[in-house]
Amino acid sequence: xxxxxxGRSQDRARVAAGQDNEVRYEAKKEEVSKEALKGxxxxxxxxxxxxxAELGRK
Numbered sequence: 001x002x003x004x005x006x007g008r009s010q011d012r013a014r015v016a017a018g019q020d021n022e023v024r025y026e027a028k029k030e031e032v033s034k035e036a037l038k039g040x041x042x043x044x045x046x047x048x049x050x051x052x053a054e055l056g057r058k
Contacts, residue, residue, distance in 0.1 A: 015051050017041040030055050 002005040002037040003009060016022045017038055026048075032055055 006021050014046045015041055015048050017046060026051070 027034045040054040044054040
């Protein structure tokens with residue numbers, strides 16, 4: 001795991017649905033709307049692999 005500029009751990013295996021920049025990035029990467037991504041996070045949890053599977057991509 002890498003650390004942020006504030007010295008906190010950064011976990012790339014998870015989607016931080018509360019951070020707009022991360023939602024925007026992941027939605028663009030998956031080619032879905034921000035709302036669809038947030039719905040997938042609500043349904044599958046914040047694991048990046050589970051969210052991608054929920055959106056139909058593995």
